[in-house]
Amino acid sequence: MRVLRLGLLLALASGFAAICIYITGLSDLSVYPSYHLTDEEAQSLLSLHDSFQKCVSANGLGLKAASGNDYCQTTISFPGDTIPKWRDPKTGELEALSFDFNLCEAVATWEQRDPKTGELEALSFDFNLCEAVATWEQVRNSTTILTKEFIDSLPNGWEEYAWRRINKGIQLNRCENRTLCMEKLSLVLPETPPYFPRQYGRCAVIGNSGDLLKTKFGKEIDGYDAVLRENGAPTQNYTEYVGRKSTFRLLNRGSAKALDKVVELDEQRKEVLIVKTTIHDIMNKMIKELPIKNPVYLMLGASFGSAAKGTGLKALEFALSMCDSVDMYGFTVDPGYKEWTRYFSESRQGHTPLHGRAYYQMMECLGLIKIHSPMRADPNRAVKWVPSPHIIRAARIASEKLLRRVGAGSEDPLHSCSITKKQVKRNLDAVSKLRKAALDHIRYVKRATMYPLEHSLGHGLLCTVPTD
Ligand SMILES: *[C@@H]1O[C@H](CO)[C@@H](O)[C@H](O)[C@H]1NC(C)=O
Ligand SMILES: *[C@@H]1O[C@H](CO)[C@@H](O)[C@H](O)[C@H]1NC(C)=O
Ligand SMILES: *[C@@H]1O[C@H](CO)[C@@H](O)[C@H](O)[C@H]1NC(C)=O
Numbered sequence: 351m352r353v354l355r356l357g358l359l360l361a362l363a364s365g366f367a368a369i370c371i372y373i374t375g376l377s378d379l380s381v382y383p384s385y386h387l388t389d390e391e392a393q394s395l396l397s398l399h400d401s402f403q404k405c406v407s408a409n410g411l412g413l414k415a416a417s418g419n420d421y422c423q424t425t426i427s428f429p430g431d432t433i434p435k436w437r438d439p440k441t442g443e444l445e446a447l448s449f450d451f452n453l454c455e456a457v458a459t460w461e462q463r464d465p466k467t468g469e470l471e472a473l474s475f476d477f478n479l480c481e482a483v484a485t486w487e488q489v490r491n492s493t494t495i496l497t498k499e500f501i502d503s504l505p506n507g508w509e510e511y512a513w514r515r516i517n518k519g520i521q522l523n524r525c526e527n528r529t530l531c532m533e534k535l536s537l538v539l540p541e542t543p544p545y546f547p548r549q550y551g552r553c554a555v556i557g558n559s560g561d562l563l564k565t566k567f568g569k570e571i572d573g574y575d576a577v578l579r580e581n582g583a584p585t586q587n588y589t590e591y592v593g594r595k596s597t598f599r600l601l602n603r604g605s606a607k608a609l610d611k612v613v614e615l616d617e618q619r620k621e622v623l624i625v626k627t628t629i630h631d632i633m634n635k636m637i638k639e640l641p642i643k644n645p646v647y648l649m650l651g652a653s654f655g656s657a658a659k660g661t662g663l664k665a666l667e668f669a670l671s672m673c674d675s676v677d678m679y680g681f682t683v684d685p686g687y688k689e690w691t692r693y694f695s696e697s698r699q700g701h702t703p704l705h706g707r708a709y710y711q712m713m714e715c716l717g718l719i720k721i722h723s724p725m726r727a728d729p730n731r732a733v734k735w736v737p738s739p740h741i742i743r744a745a746r747i748a749s750e751k752l753l754r755r756v757g758a759g760s761e762d763p764l765h766s767c768s769i770t771k772k773q774v775k776r777n778l779d780a781v782s783k784l785r786k787a788a789l790d791h792i793r794y795v796k797r798a799t800m801y802p803l804e805h806s807l808g809h810g811l812l813c814t815v816p817t818d
Pocket of ligand 3: 487488490491763790791794
């Protein structure tokens with residue numbers, strides 16, 4: 351048994367390395383003969399780039415996108431006079447010099463001073479559009495809440511996965527005592543997903559940037575169907591700027607450990623709390639003893655590599671898995687920013703704001719989100735040159751093939767499932783109240799639930815399908 355497991359691990363590790371090399375190799379066509387695109391597929395990716403570049407120029411406040419040397423790569427550049435302000439608190443280095451990037455994902459480059467002229471060149475970031483379009487479109491059809499059904503369906507889910515979601519899980523000896531493990535997770539582990547793709551119409555994700563105090567977005571934000579906030583962001587005393595409504599709150603480890611303080615931020619005590627990391631004994635104790643009545647769940651995210659480590663991207667991922675449209679406030683740094691601040695506390699440093707801004711611009715120009723900021727304050731601003739749904743769909747399918755994703759190009763809605771599990775229990779009450787778009791989607795996927803599988807080869811999903 352043990353030998354088998356080791357063998358599997360080795361196979362997985364070498365397979366994963368091969369994929370990395372493969373994807374990295376895409377940027378160098380001479381080395382890798384990669385998947386042969388049909389003319390139509392190639393055309394769809396060229397159309398995507400064309401629209402994308404126009405979109406970045408039209409909406410990016412000075413950002414420019416250029417194609418790389420293959421069908422996937424794009425480089426987003428800042429104007430030459432942009433000065434990076436963010437320093438890595440550990441190394442003291444300026445932003446982008448210190449990025450530790452997963453080569454399978456986006457690659458960041460900081461073109462340094464020209465050795466001859468000594469001039470600072472444009473700050474630029476390379477992104478893989480194929481990866482982005484294939485992965486984010488998949489997020490829209492996946493569930494991003496950890497459930498018992500998921501752990502039960504994962505081969506060796508309790509031994510290999512469950513303990514990783516428990517703080518100090520390592521001491522549980524891979525859930526040797528499963529009862530104990532289930533006990534620790536029980537307060538945050540629903541049987542089946544509490545939310546569905548397209549359950550909400552318009553959603554807003556609110557970051558914590560000090561920029562929020564420059565524009566009174568409060569009324570506008572309260573008009574959304576669902577509002578997602580982060581960590582300790584207050585609304586009291588700031589409602590003019592950030593609104594009052596709060597449906598979800600995404601918590602990092604530090605905020606989750608102060609759960610008692612976090613729940614006080616929402617006077618209604620109705621906010622749903624989503625913990626990004628692990629469940630901690632302190633949290634369990636507070637949920638039971640205070641008691642905390644808000645629903646608390648753990649997030650199950652897709653992996654975007656280090657390009658998407660921050661709470662901001664996780665919040666967008668969560669919103670995109672439930673909402674028709676996602677608008678974002680309070681994340682961006684506008685040209686000429688002096689320092690990254692929080693709206694409710696003094697000059698607190700965010701992380702890699704320029705990289706974040708480039709990544710969000712990419713997402714806006716893939717039609718995933720709409721960015722609101724003091725310099726884009728018109729609520730009715732139309733994002734110009736967003737690639738049409740037709741182009742996105744064709745480019746997504748071509749990308750899936752190029753990246754050798756599970757089930758690439760198939761007509762079957764369950765094409766990307768690499769693990770399929772029959773599931774008896776269904777929460778039909780929750781489904782009956784859903785809006786039409788969500789019901790249509792459920793019908794389209796034949797009532798299956800799709801979960802992202804971290805580090806899965808070819809980005810396959812785990813799917814549960816009803817038996818009845
Ligand atoms: C497993 O954990 C449960 C719950 O904490 C405990 O009651 C039980 O004694 C444990 N079993 C073993 C074999 O340690
Ligand atoms: C709002 O302002 C009042 C009065 O200054 C203060 O007591 C309260 O703590 C503030 N609330 C928050 C959440 O900052
Ligand atoms: C997601 O679901 C929609 C239907 O709701 C479908 O049109 C689309 O192709 C699906 N996307 C992926 C990546 O499977």
